[in-house]
Amino acid sequence: MSAGAAPTLRLLLTADWQIGLRAGQLRERAGDLRRERLRAARRTLEVARSSGCELVVVAGDLFDRPDVDADAVDGVVSLFAEFSDIPILVLPGNHDPVCEGDVWGRREWRSAPAHVHLLREAREIELSSLVGGEVAPAALYPCPIGQKQSRLDPTGWIPSRAEGDERLRLGIAHGSLDSMGKATNFPIAHRRAELAGLDFLALGDWHGTTILERAAYPGTPEQCSFGEQGAGSALVVTLRRGAPPQIEQHRVGRFHWVQEEVEVRSASDLQALRHVFDAGGSAPESTIARLRLELAGGDLQLIERSEGLLEQLREELFFLDAALEVLDLSEVEFESPLLAALDASLHALEQGEPVPDALDELRAAPLEVVREARLQLRRWMGAARGELEEAEA
Amino acid sequence: MILEEVRLRNWRGVRGEDGERAARFQPGLNLLVGPNESGKSSLLEAVLRGLLDRHGSRTVDLRRVRPWGSSLAPEVRLVLHAGGQRLRVEKRFLSDPFARVYVERQGRFELTHEGDRADLHLRKLLLEESKRGSAKASHRGIAQALWYLQRDDPLPRQWSDALEEGLASLVGSVLTDPLQDRVLQRLRGELASLFTPTGRIKARSELKGSQDERDALRRELEERRRDIGRAERYREELEGFQRQRGEAEERLRAVREERRQLDLRSAGAPELEEEIARLSRGLEELRGERERGRRRLAELEQAGERLQAAAVELERHEDREAQLRVAVREHRRAAERHARRWEDELQPKLVLVRSEIEDLRTKMRIEQLEAELEAIDRRMARIEQLEAQLAEARQALTVLGPAELDDVQEARRLHERATVLRAQTEAAAIVVEWSLDRDVEVAVDPDDEPTSRSARRLVTRPTALRIDGVGTFHVRSNDQKLETMDQESRRTRERLTVLLERCRAESVEELLERSRQAGELRRRVGELAARLAESLEQGDEPADDGDGARSPSAALATRRRELAAELAALRAAAPQAVLPGMEDWAEERTLDQLRVLEERRQRLEKQIREEREAEQAAQQACLERNEELVAAGQLAAGLRAESGAHRAELERHQSAFGSVSTQRQRQAQLQQEEQRLDESLEERRQTWREQVERPRERQQELARQEAEWVERLRQLDAERADRRARIEEVTGLGLDSRIGDLEGKLAAVEDRCATLERRAEATRLLGELVAFHEADQNASLVEPVRELLDRWLGQLTEERYRGVSLGDDLVPSGVQPSGYDESQPLESVSHGSYEQIAVLLRLALGVLLSSDERQLVVLDDGLVNADATRQQRLLPILEEAAQHCQVIVATCQPSAYAGLDAHTIELEATPRWSPRVLARDAEPGSSSR
């Protein structure tokens, strides 16, 4: 920044850290994932430092819930303390709103270092009053959230640019741009930046990175669940009065979330699946996957190979949630008439075909149980055959 | 399993130091022959016990096996063929019991099992699972079906599991498939590890463990969520406090503003207070003056009233005086009026009436005296007459003579006695009657009269009858009494005669007549004397002066004189005016007149009395009023004095305070002034209340409110601090992370549970399907049994029955007679046929169970009820069966099996120990077949 030139401000925009996310869907790894979120936060702040940002803006949902553990808050405060060279502005979001008994009033947060500023009031703030004189003249318009839900536009209060006001005007808000046309929580007018004469509107709430003309969602630094798109980044925003903002996207997330439903008909299908992980964007140990394998017309060997693959992936991946469904078993030759009759009965039950009267009660058995029984029968037979061959040899 | 040899010692009838019984059998058909009591059944029993009873058993049944009365230990030794091996079995029971199993290897028996394991091994030969011994057929394994002993029912209700298992294993061995075996084994293993026999999940299974873990996780998660939920609740409370705090602050602000306004308004209070005090003082003074005036006026008015009252009282008393004076005058006049009335009017009338009454009375007395005089004259005449008659009667009595009353009575008594005696004598006398032919005198002595020729005579005393020309007859009574009576009779008559002479009477009758006349005369004299006395006494006062000189008649005469004198006096005195009235005298009228006069007299007397009383009363009243008048006069005088005093007092008051009206005017003025002052004061006070007092109260109220709101705010802040602290307390517990971990863990365990449950259910489903299909196969096993049985039954009954209805459980329920479609219940066939069906079924089962390995079928006299024809037809069936299995038939009638191709073992009849086994074939393997 130089005197006389248009005021310039370089800031790092991040949001939705969701520290304390319970992540129960990751089963035994829920705790690991929680800890990983703080690492992603650290990487975010490191980007700010390495990119020469004068300011970090956390646009809401720093914490996942107001009752987040004291340890988690401590962790964030300690992290912030490590980056005391960069002022950090924190906006309360719908997950951590400002209210009686909020997370911000708690002892752990109150011990946050001085360069951390909680934007708890919706009023114009001279940036210099927060961060000192070595900064471009800029006015902040924070739009903190005071409750979990609202249909009111939190940015509605931001005044229009006054005649002759040549400061940078920066809005900070948390909510959903109303351009989506849906009834949303905390709807924000999508033309707010233009309407209010803002140079930039920093937004939080959407977990996928979304960059607009004068506004942007950085997205969550680490994906929270299956189904989220575009997560795992932070934005470095450079503002210059009179020019459109320049926005750089930096990847900070570790994990890739993969969700696949695969129909397995042959061994080649399994190889293809294997390839998804081998050639994927991230290392297997940073992959979180949910797989639904449907085996149609499978024989025992294919089933076992599928199971073997899933077992292997479970070992390699950070987390795998897998389900194997055998839709239709290939027919097998049973030398034993008893076993043949058994399988025929199961097949009839599976297909809902007529069965002898004495078996009528068994028709109530769930399909998955019937399929499992057929599978078991084949497995046991396979095992028995193996044993016999071994004995012969 | 088949039997080669059996040896037994100390078994029921078989006893003694070296006592032993043995039998050897062929693998085919064996006939065990012996009469009753020869020990056939003992032998078979020993085989069963040797195979099934525990050597250590001490049941009552087993103890009965011991020879009677001894303590010997029963022993059995068997040689068997089973599972392709030759075995030797040794068992001893009760004393020093043991069990041993030997297996023949290379020509030598080696001990392989001993004790309980030997017992177990042997039971397994018959597929028996329980350890209950051989007593009940259902505990004998397959021997239940293959052994038909004497005491057993021909057919059981159901076969034991062992039989089904045996058949199943038989089928299994037929269709045996090692792959299937392994799969089913695996299935059974899985089922056993997953489920209890009742189908519940086993406590120590992995599934159960997972479910328990899952439930524990759920419980903990719920608990943690509840814990962390407290923070949310505190937050809600905090919001409430915040809201309340806002309200409280708002109120506090309002209170303070109002206080400020009130302070401004109450600035003019001191001046107003001063004015109110001044006005109050003026009012007080005015009220004092008015009160004094009111008291004076009251005194004046009271004096006036007292004077007035005295005047009224005086007036009242003067009126009373006048009234009393009038009353005195009136009473006096009334007294004079009454006096005039009784003295001047009534008294003369009374005198007149009295004189009239006197006249009337005199007249009546005269009349009375005249009547009385006349009556006395009549009486005196009468008395004279009666005295004359009396004298006459007394004369007549004198004439009649003296006849004493005693004499008359004596005469009457003697006369009556004589009469009685005569009658008695005659009654007792002897009647002598005679009638003589001739007129001859009859003298009777004593006699008084002669007697004629014929007569009748009473003899009362010794009498002599002298009849002329005839003689004298003496007649007398033999009774002395008759004579006595006759004498007395004569004496009586004599005394009577004397009496009559003295009385100068001719006869008793005359004497009695005279006595009667004298009585009458005496009565007449008495009567007359009485009448005379009566007349004399009549109307006279009794002569009471004791003057005996005065006779009644003299008294009468005196009385007459007195009356005459009185009459004369009256006539002389009576005025002439009265006397002429005598002519029309009538007593009633006179009495009426007298009564009227008397009434008038009384009335007059009463009137006079009343008038006199009235007069006295009036005089009395006059006196009383007069006294009152005097008293009233005195009272009035007193009142006049009092009135004067009051007037003097009133005048004194008026001279001091002025008149009443002056006073009243003054009072009215004062009252107006007071009212004016009062209103003015009230006005000021109203102003005071509005401008000072009420604002002051409000100030106090507001100050109180202010304090309250301040306190409320303090409390709310304290509560807020408390809730915040509590939230920190909750969040300090690490609950959120813990919940996340628990949720993750629970999801994992739930996945595992679902998988395990699915597998368990699949295993259960497989188990149920296997059971179904095995049962299905089992049912197909029945078919060969049925076929064999049907064929044999037709053979035995010459197609009378063509088949047996055999259930899947191998228990026959009926037979099918030829020519009928329906089957006939088994109970309805003859006992013999029933028994034969049972035997055939056992043989058929034996044949089928022997497909893998020869089995032993035992029939202990099972065909005793078969007729000779059927018995003969049975023999080829036995022979056919024996081609497949070992058959031992025990019988006491060897002739029934004549011609049977069988190995025969004969037992001696005597239960005594025989050192040798009597068998046609002593050595195994050299069968007669």
Ligand SMILES: [Mn+2]
């Ligand atoms: Mn949000």
